[in-house]
Each structure stands twice: as structure tokens, then as C-alpha cells.
Amino acid sequence: MKMKEIDILNTIADIIHSKKGYNILCLEVKKNSSMTDYIIICEGHIERHIKSISDEIEKKLKNIKVTPLHIDGNRNSPWIVLDYLNILIHIFRPETRREYKIEELYKDAKIVNVKIKERKRHD
Incomplete structure (x- = not known):
């Protein structure tokens, strides 16, 4: 059975969150773009962190x-x-996101509320 798009979006957001990615934004751009239906934007602290998030998304998907x-x-x-x-x-x-302002290209896009699983803290 094929996963629904919203389930894949939720999975991606959850993976980003699990790798400590932050400022996650998901936009539905079907009406704004001929390239794609959804855009997920997030941030990582440094290049190694960004690569770690990317690798985890690729692996889990x-x-x-x-x-x-x-x-x-x-x-x-x-x-x-x-x-x-x-x-x-x-x-x-963060500074690269501010520089390129991808969100502004899609300011009329619908924000998709993705669900992130709550994790128990281990002290």
C-alpha cells in the first residue's frame, strides 16, 4: 500500500525533529509551482548537522x-x-535560509501542519 503524501510529510518532519533540526515549515505549493507539490524547509546548526539530517531522511525514506x-x-x-x-x-x-528567503517565493502557499511524534526524555 502506498503511503499518503501527508504521512510522508509527517515522517519527514519527524525525522528532521529526531535529528534536532529546527524551524520546520511545510508548504503546499501545488497552486504556486509547476516543479513540486510540497516544500519542507528546516535548519541545522552547521554543515555536518545539515548533512546528518539529509542522510537520515534519505535512509529512513x-x-x-x-x-x-x-x-x-x-x-x-x-x-x-x-x-x-x-x-x-x-x-x-540559519544565515543561508535568511539570505535566500525561500518562504517569500511561496508567501501565498498553504502552510501544512505536520505532526511530530513526542519522544520521551531520557535523563
Whole structure:
């Protein structure tokens, strides 16, 4: 059975959160873009953190038979994009996100409220 888009979006947001990614924003851009249906934007602290988030998304989605068409960026990049055709994931350093202002390109897009699983804290 194929996963619904919202379930994949929730899974991606949960993976980002589990890897300590932050400022997660999911936009439905079907009416605003011919390239994709959804865009997820988030931040990581440093390049290594961004790469770690990207690797985890790729690994976990591969486990559910969802593979990227293309990945742009590498372990030294302040911005990595994972292209899943109908979902684009942008992982930024905070200053790079502020510089490129991707959200402003889609200011009329609908915000999708993704659900992140609550995790128990281990003290």
C-alpha cells in the first residue's frame, strides 16, 4: 500500500525533529509551482548537522521505498536539497535560509501542519 503524501510529510518532519533540526515549515505549493507539490524547509546548526539530517531522511525514506530523484549539496554545503519529485526538502544553515528567503517565493502557499511524534526524555 502506498503511503499518503501527508504521512510522508509527517515522517519527514519527524525525522528532521529526531535529528534536532529546527524551524520546520511545510508548504503546499501545488497552486504556486509547476516543479513540486510540497516544500519542507528546516535548519541545522552547521554543515555536518545539515548533512546528518539529509542522510537520515534519505535512509529512513528508502526503508519505506521512497527514494530521491536528486540530491543537491554535500557535507560542506550550507544548503542541501532533496528532490522527491512531489516533495522538495530544503535544509539550511540559519544565515543561508535568511539570505535566500525561500518562504517569500511561496508567501501565498498553504502552510501544512505536520505532526511530530513526542519522544520521551531520557535523563
